[in-house]
Amino acid sequence: MTQPDDALSTLRVALGERSYPIHIGPGLLGDPQWLTPHLAGRQVMVVTNETVAPLYLSRLRQGLGDDLDVRELVLPDGEATKTLASVERIWDALLEAGFNRRCTLVALGGGVIGDMVGFAAACYQRGVAFVQVPTTLLSQVDSSVGGKTGVNHPRGKNMIGAFWQPRAVLIDTDTLATLPPRELSAGLAEVIKYGLIRDPGFLGWLETHMAALRGLEAAALTRAIERSCSLKAEIVAEDETEQGVRALLNLGHTFGHAIEAHQGYGRWLHGEAVGTGMLMAAELSQRLGWLGDADVARVRAILAAAALPLEAPADMASRDFLAVMRLDKKNLDDRLRLILLRRLGEACIHDQTPPECLAALLEGFPRR
Ligand SMILES: NC(=O)c1ccc[n+]([C@@H]2O[C@H](COP(=O)([O-])OP(=O)(O)OC[C@H]3O[C@@H](n4cnc5c(N)ncnc54)[C@H](O)[C@@H]3O)[C@@H](O)[C@H]2O)c1
Numbered sequence: 001m002t003q004p005d006d007a008l009s010t011l012r013v014a015l016g017e018r019s020y021p022i023h024i025g026p027g028l029l030g031d032p033q034w035l036t037p038h039l040a041g042r043q044v045m046v047v048t049n050e051t052v053a054p055l056y057l058s059r060l061r062q063g064l065g066d067d068l069d070v071r072e073l074v075l076p077d078g079e080a081t082k083t084l085a086s087v088e089r090i091w092d093a094l095l096e097a098g099f100n101r102r103c104t105l106v107a108l109g110g111g112v113i114g115d116m117v118g119f120a121a122a123c124y125q126r127g128v129a130f131v132q133v134p135t136t137l138l139s140q141v142d143s144s145v146g147g148k149t150g151v152n153h154p155r156g157k158n159m160i161g162a163f164w165q166p167r168a169v170l171i172d173t174d175t176l177a178t179l180p181p182r183e184l185s186a187g188l189a190e191v192i193k194y195g196l197i198r199d200p201g202f203l204g205w206l207e208t209h210m211a212a213l214r215g216l217e218a219a220a221l222t223r224a225i226e227r228s229c230s231l232k233a234e235i236v237a238e239d240e241t242e243q244g245v246r247a248l249l250n251l252g253h254t255f256g257h258a259i260e261a262h263q264g265y266g267r268w269l270h271g272e273a274v275g276t277g278m279l280m281a282a283e284l285s286q287r288l289g290w291l292g293d294a295d296v297a298r299v300r301a302i303l304a305a306a307a308l309p310l311e312a313p314a315d316m317a318s319r320d321f322l323a324v325m326r327l328d329k330k331n332l333d334d335r336l337r338l339i340l341l342r343r344l345g346e347a348c349i350h351d352q353t354p355p356e357c358l359a360a361l362l363e364g365f366p367r368r
């Protein structure tokens with residue numbers, strides 16, 4: 001087997017004794033050196049959706065040798081399909097193919113496919129191998145790394161799931177060429193998140209390179225993906241199952257998940273809801289005296305530069321936010337646990353927000 005090309009970079013997610021690679025670069029799909037070393041055996045189920053299949057399925061198949069038993073499952077597209085019923089379709093296909101515990105599932109697509117395939121792998125015959133091949137910016141910088149898998153419930157995002165780590169993450173940056181601009185912006189929300197929670201230098205870099213990122217300039221995108229994956233890998237290595245620091249990756253998500261669930265899954269993209277949620281978190285941090293006017297203005301400006309929404313849905317009252325936020329998975333002992341900003345580049349877990357302060361934020365935050 002040839003050595004990986006120098007143009008590609010590899011990061012690792014270290015989990016105690018175990019670790020897995022994140023390969024990042026152009027041209028990974030279709031090159032057998034990336035996928036085949038991570039297969040558990042001969043049986044391979046590639047799961048994708050009806051949008052991604054015509055774009056990338058045949059290229060991925062080229063990266064799988066002829067000596068394998070490869071099956072394909074093409075699911076419908078959309079956040080609304082991130083359900084247990086879709087995961088059952090994966091299990092049905094695996095059983096129909098007669099696949100055993102040495103099979104490997106390959107998730108080819110965005111975060112919806114990745115989360116569902118990971119969950120299917122976690123449960124099939126009590127756990128089989130899976131590989132993430134993310135094709136959206138959001139899935140390349142966030143969802144494919146770290147092993148959070150699962151599906152939505154009408155009452156809350158990702159309410160049913162498991163921690164189950166992939167064997168490898170293969171990020172082919174060429175796939176971003178076909179991504180619609182709205183999806184690119186959604187991915188940028190999670191990229192901005194890393195700067196806000198952990199890396200003020202990266203936040204500054206993003207401010208100056210936003211036009212290049214939105215213009216799909218390869219060098220800028222690769223740098224943003226590498227830095228995001230590296231920060232996520234570091235946090236997951238510290239706290240795989242979200243007992244502490246990993247919760248910081250949820251900046252903007254308590255508000256954002258409430259928007260997604262209230263509006264009906266898919267109406268707001270996950271990244272859009274998280275972007276608005278991060279602005280809400282920043283404004284709440286300002287009300288608590290941690291951020292100044294200039295800090296909040298910077299958060300608003302970078303979200304605007306990424307073409308993300310800055311207002312909450314018009315039909316969402318404060319009580320609608322609170323109803324979903326009360327079910328958030330981070331909450332303990334009936335207390336809301338929010339991720340807030342001590343300053344730009346430093347997040348904290350906060351469960352002491354005075355109710356009147358949160359109420360004022362929710363009442364005063366603009367709607368559209
Ligand atoms: N597990 C985690 O840690 C984690 C982290 C962040 C988000 N998520 C989850 O990820 C999901 C959002 O992921 P997403 O933003 O990738 O959404 P998505 O999976 O719905 O993909 C967005 C859209 O882009 C299409 N698409 C995918 N790749 C494409 C390509 N290369 N060219 C053209 N179109 C392409 C998809 O078919 C879809 O229509 C949410 O369910 C969210 O909860 C999970």
Ligand SMILES: O=C(O)C(=O)C[C@@H](O)[C@H](O)[C@H](O)COP(=O)(O)O
Pocket residue numbers: 142146148157158190242246247249250253329
């Ligand atoms: O990896 C994590 O941890 C995250 O929180 C990343 C988030 O961007 C992602 O949306 C995640 O799926 C949210 O998880 P949840 O536990 O809040 O459902």
Ligand SMILES: [Zn+2]
Pocket residue numbers: 142190253270274
């Ligand atoms: Zn997210």
